[in-house]
Amino acid sequence: MADATFTHTTPRRIWPADAAGPRPRKRFSQRNIIIYSLLAVLALYYLLPLYVMMVTSLKGMPEIALGNIFAPPTEITFEPWVKAWSTVCTGLNCDGLSRGFWNSVKITVPSVFFSIAIASVNGYALSLWRFKGANVFFTILIIGAFIPYQVMIYPMVILLREIGIYGDLSGLVLVHTIFGMPILTLLFRNYFSSVPEELFKAARVDGAGFWAIYFRIMLPMALPILVVAVILQTTAIWNDFLFGVIFSRPTNYPMTVQLNNIVNSVQGVKEYNVNMAATLLSALVPLTIYLISGKLFVRGIAAGAVKG
């Protein structure tokens, strides 16, 4: 077709006549080089602080005093890590971060368990059983998610005092369970809404009741969203500082509060290496969880987010 009116449809490039199989691709095109160098710079920018913390925590104090924070340690020492874990003092206690670590475990494990247990039943009931007033109930719950925490702290303190568990670990667990409710319920409700309704109908015809359907059909199907909920809650509760400092007494302080007390202590020499080690120790739990379950997390978030 050499006709002038058709020139705009002729291909710009002539492919070889013996072309077969997948089209060859250039590995280093101009575009790729720009994208990868940009990504590399960004990754470096975010990894740099971690690197500084890492190397500092492995140096001795004299070396830190030289002031060269990017230099790798000339002599690697694990002393600061040991000290941060077992002997560093906060107030009168000198048993290191280990106390805070076990407090955090005692707070996080039951809080995560109870909040997810209750929220998943909530979400299941709200999406599938549609009782009267379900929408009103759900709206109230969602509004709860938007009220700033500060508004509720003082009433909460009084409430816990009246019940008699103010300062106890159980009080803190209760607070975490309650505050996790709106977002978790939303998460589970959306997930269960995406479960085909016919499945639920079939189970009812098969004579399964509220709990039988929940435990034997819905919960086994909810594994991806359970993983998401566990990750969200574990990191949120482990990293929590505000509720920890307000609702517990010094012997019950979670790791974050204890870390703050170590780093911000005004007496004596600032032991940067110990502070860095302590900070890394505190971050270890959420970090491990993300690394292990990153893929599952993304999959679950996508599964729950599609339907609203």
Next chain:
Amino acid sequence: MQSNVSIKNLRLEYGPVAVLKDLDLDIGKGEFLVLLGSSGCGKSTLLNCIAGLLEPTDGSIFINGQNVTWAEPSERGIGMVFQSYALYPQMTVEGNLTFGLRNAKVPKDEIKRRVAKASDMLQIQPLLSRKPAALSGGQRQRVAIGRALVRDVDVFLFDEPLSNLDAKLRAELRVEIKRLHQRLGNTMIYVTHDQVEAMTLADRIAIMRGGVVLQLAAPKEIYNRPAHKYVADFIGSPAMNFLDAVIDPREPLIARAGDLAIPLEHYDFERHGHTGPVWFGIRPENLATGDAANSAPVQVDLIAELVEPMGAETLVWSTLFGTPFKLRMDGQARIEAGDVVRVGLDPKLASIFDKSDELRV
């Protein structure tokens, strides 16, 4: 015939919208009833009400003579098969089949016996230890039917069970369901929007629109003597042709459409002496062509505008008095677009509907 499922004055409202309007229906023991209609007509809603999955606003439902209006789905003596199969994904096929029986605390050896019988009947024994994800669509639907089967109930409810399958499998399973019905003799209520399924399976078809049953009759009766214009239009593919016509009170045995005078002496009237504006309906397959056309009481010449050869038959699209007009010819007929065809029309095979209430005349 003893009635097995009976629905009295059933009404279901969502706020101001009535989905089912004071519906009455009696289904005999061992009968295969098909609820047919386009989407939104209330057929699935009715089935869900019978199953106990939806609560009616008013009216009652009887199964085996017992009022089950307020009974739980599992207490009604029904088994149900769903469009999406609704198999429990984390259970094996056997787990799926036995879930209901385990809930009802049926003894173990009895469960075993029933599973063996059902899986034998549906040929799913090799699949028993598999998970639903490892099954094809047809196998999944077989398992879903098996799940209803093991419940050993009198009434089976099918909610568009074949709609998710491809055409070939659909035809296969359709035959299988019919065979199952012949063997078991259970009452079956079957919801579909597919007229072929309805015509082939049903003892009786209930055609629904807007929450009411327009006609409840045997498939042949529905095809030959539709009681409502909607029914006539819905059943049959391609759909019935409708001509704008008038029956003059001065000559009540002649329908005039365009310049055509159609004698009605042999038409089987539902309402004798009815006059006024009407729809004159005739099925594309009831139009005669060729030599047969010349002996028909009424003849018209049509121009073929579009020809669709389908192998066994050929479909011809044309226009008569400004309305589209289809006719069905033999597959071997030699015809091309632009040809003139002589068409013979027999009023005996026609259906006439009043224009105001759309009911059969």
